Each structure stands twice: as structure tokens, then as C-alpha cells.
Ligand SMILES: Nc1nc2c(ncn2[C@@H]2O[C@H](COP(=O)(O)OP(=O)(O)OP(=O)(O)O)[C@@H](O)[C@H]2O)c(=O)[nH]1
């Protein structure tokens with residue numbers, strides 16, 4: 001299972017649990033462990049992470065206005081972000097960038113991506129073909145440079161011992177460029193030859209950024225590699241490529257972060273525009289399927305509301321809380337009347353169906369002015385004194401509250417009718433697009 005759907009599934013356990021207790025939290029943690037380890041995240045990291053999640057979920061007090069589910073989802077989210085790293089802030093300025101890495105890691109491809117990235121920031125970019133071991137590598141970079149329209153310097157005569165000369169010539173030829181990127185040769189493994197060559201290039205080139213390129217499918221080994229390279233030439237950032245095709249991306253990113261290197265960019269495809277500035281928050285948000293933490297928490301809240309609704313639908317017992325949730329959910333489905341008619345319910349009170357937003361707002365205000373007891377025991381609201389009190393509290397006219405109460409009664413009656421009609425109920429639950437979306441998209445409620 002890929003990391004995203006694994007995490008969504010784990011979170012769904014909590015967001016759809018009837019009770020969120022220690023046992024539910026332990027289960028969530030276990031599920032997270034399983035999915036992270038199967039995505040090649042280092043075991044020690046995983047246990048540290050899940051231990052913190054468990055501790056915080058059990059001891060930390062949730063913020064005001066936040067439900068327990070949201071609280072836990074927030075903790076999970078933040079801890080995932082914490083093991084993946086931070087946000088890289090690329091310098092938009094004149095600079096020299098050296099790329100290094102093992103064979104096939106994606107160095108040359110990443111250079112074309114970086115060229116395009118810095119060009120899009122208004123900088124003039126030039127690249128130096130430094131893979132003097134293979135003429136084909138020089139051709140590859142030349143072609144890519146043409147494709148992204150940046151300056152190129154290569155010399156097919158110079159060999160490894162004169163690499164210093166190549167660097168100096170390149171710098172000279174490209175001196176009109178703001179950003180100069182050097183493509184170094186790969187090796188099948190990290191060895192002293194590679195270290196020496198990089199060292200020499202570094203001396204002559206004097207890079208501002210030294211990016212190590214690693215492939216995501218390396219998983220947690222990426223961390224060890226970052227350490228090795230760091231000894232030879234201090235790495236300022238890591239580019240993790242092939243995030244699009246690997247189930248080990250999470251392992252690679254977390255290992256790089258644990259090795260004290262920063263992930264700077266991620267490569268997400270072969271084309272020159274498949275590059276992203278790395279931002280752990282954005283990365284996690286996308287994994288769980290929401291643009292940011294706030295959007296995720298909103299969804300969790302809705303999911304809890306809709307659970308109240310679904311429970312009411314199943315039991316046929318309606319109270320004011322569930323009624324409110326139901327109105328909200330139905331509103332999202334489009335004209336309520338049409339929806340209900342398609343389902344075979346023609347006798348829905350026009351007053352409930354017809355008036356939209358305004359009615360909802362006054363209804364919500366009225367329900368919020370009810371006591372907990374009144375919400376759970378709707379019959380209490382037949383008492384005139386209570387209706388008047390709620391009217392004062394919600395700023396409505398007593399007549400309006402009376403109307404709401406009577407609409408509620410009609411709805412309640414209909415629900416009881418629906419309970420007898422099992423088929424209708426089933427169809428309705430099936431049709432609710434929000435419940436379905438929730439199941440399909442995010443794994444919640446699944
Ligand atoms: N799907 C995918 N493929 C990538 C990505 N980055 C690189 N590749 C592919 O990986 C292969 C190797 O890429 P190169 O850029 O040639 O790698 P390199 O590190 O320069 O290789 P050497 O110079 O031989 O050491 C190519 O087929 C690229 O198209 C990526 O982010 N996603």
C-alpha cells in the first residue's frame with residue numbers, strides 16, 4: 001500500500017471510530033507503524049514518531065473548539081511533517097551550483113529542471129558538462145540545455161586529470177550567466193576516485209550550493225549516502241528524484257532529514273518542469289489528500305458531523321443535533337427536493353425544502369440556543385416557555401421558532417417512515433455524495 005493511502009486508512013480508523021479512547025489511539029499508532037515501515041522509513045524513526053504521537057494524543061490537551069479527532073489528526077500530521085524535514089528556501093540570486101550523485105540518480109535531468117526553475121525566476125542560467133568520462137553524457141546535457149534554452153559549455157577533449165581546467169574554462173565562457181550549474185560524473189558506488197574528483201571540482205568551482213542527487217527508490221539508504229558525500233564535499237541540499245515512481249519516497253526523505261541534510265527539491269517526472277521546491281508540510285498535506293492542515297481538519301469535523309447524521313439515518317431516531325448535520329449535508333447535495341424525489345420521497349414538507357440558506361442560519365441559531373437536554377429530547381421543545389427562551393437567545397421571533405419545531409417534527413416523522421422503508425434508506429445512504437467522497441477520496445469513514 002502506498003504511503004498516502006496507508007496514512008489515510010490509519011487516520012480513518014480514528015475519524016470513524018465510535019469512541020476515541022486509548023485503545024483506538026494504540027490501533028492508529030500500530031497502523032501507522034506498519035505503513036511507514038513498509039514504505040522503508042527507518043524503524044527507529046518510526047518508533048520515535050509513533051511514541052510521540054501516542055504520548056501527545058493521550059496527554060496533550062486539545063485546543064479550544066477542537067474535537068478529539070481533530071486533535072489527534074493534527075498531532076499525526078505535525079509529527080509526520082517533523083520527520084520529513086522543513087521547507088527549502090531557494091536563493092534567487094547569482095550563484096554556482098554543483099550536482100553530484102551516483103550513476104543514474106538523475107543528476108543531468110535535474111540540471112535541466114534547475115535551469116528551468118532559476119530561469120523562471122528571471123535569472124540567466126548556464127550549465128557545464130563535467131562528466132568527462134562519457135562523451136554521451138556531454139551530448140545529453142547539451143541536448144537538454146537546448147531544450148530549456150540555457151547556455152551550455154562542454155569540452156570533449158579534456159579528461160579527468162584536467163578537470164580543473166574544464167571548470168575554469170566553463171566559468172569563463174559562462175560569465176554572463178547568473179546561475180552556473182556543474183554536472184559531475186556519477187559512479188556505481190561512492191569511492192575515493194569520486195571523492196577526489198569532486199574535491200578538485202569543488203576547489204576550482206567554489207559552489208554556493210552543492211546538491212546531492214539521490215533516487216527515491218533508494219529509500220532509507222539515501223540517508224547513509226548523504227552522510228558519505230557530506231564527508232567528501234559538504235552537501236548543502238539533497239534533490240530526491242523519481243518521487244513519481246517509487247514507494248520509498250517517504251523513506252528517502254525522512255532518512256535524508258535524519259542525516260542532518262536538507263531536502264531541497266524533489267523530482268516528480270522526467271520532464272524539465274517536473275521539479276518541486278521541497279516543503280514538508282505541503283508534502284504531507286498532499287499525501288493525506290488535502291491542500292493543508294486546515295482543510296484536513298475541516299474534513300474531519302464534517303466527517304464527525306456526518307457520522308451523527310448517518311447514525312440518525314440508521315436508527316430512524318432524529319434529534320436536533322442530527323437534524324442540523326443532516327440539513328448541512330443535504331444542502332451540499334443540491335436541491336433537496338429533487339434528491340428526495342429521486343429517492344422516492346415525495347411528501348417532504350415544502351417549508352423544509354424550499355427555503356435555503358436563511359432558514360438554515362436561523363435554524364442553526366435556534367439549535368445553538370437550546371440546552372443539551374433539549375437537543376437530545378426534541379419533545380421538550382413543544383413547550384411554549386422553552387420556545388420563547390430559544391427565540392430570545394437566537395434573536396428569532398417566537399413564531400419562527402415554532403415553525404422550526406414543527407418542521408422538525410415533520411422531518412422526524414419522515415425519518416421514522418424511512419426506517420420502515422429499508423430500501424429507501426439504503427439508497428439514500430448510498431447516494432449521499434459527501435459520504436461517498438469521504439470514503440473514496442480520503443479514506444475517512446471507509
Ligand atoms: N520518473 C522519473 N524519472 C527520472 C527523474 N529524474 C531522472 N529520471 C530518469 O532517470 C534516468 C537517469 O537520469 P540522468 O539524469 O541521466 O541521471 P544521472 O545521474 O545524470 O546519470 P549518470 O550521469 O549516468 O550518472 C533517466 O532516464 C531520467 O529520465 C524523475 O524525477 N522521475
Ligand SMILES: [Mg+2]
Pocket residue numbers: 107108109131137183186
Ligand atoms: Mg548524468
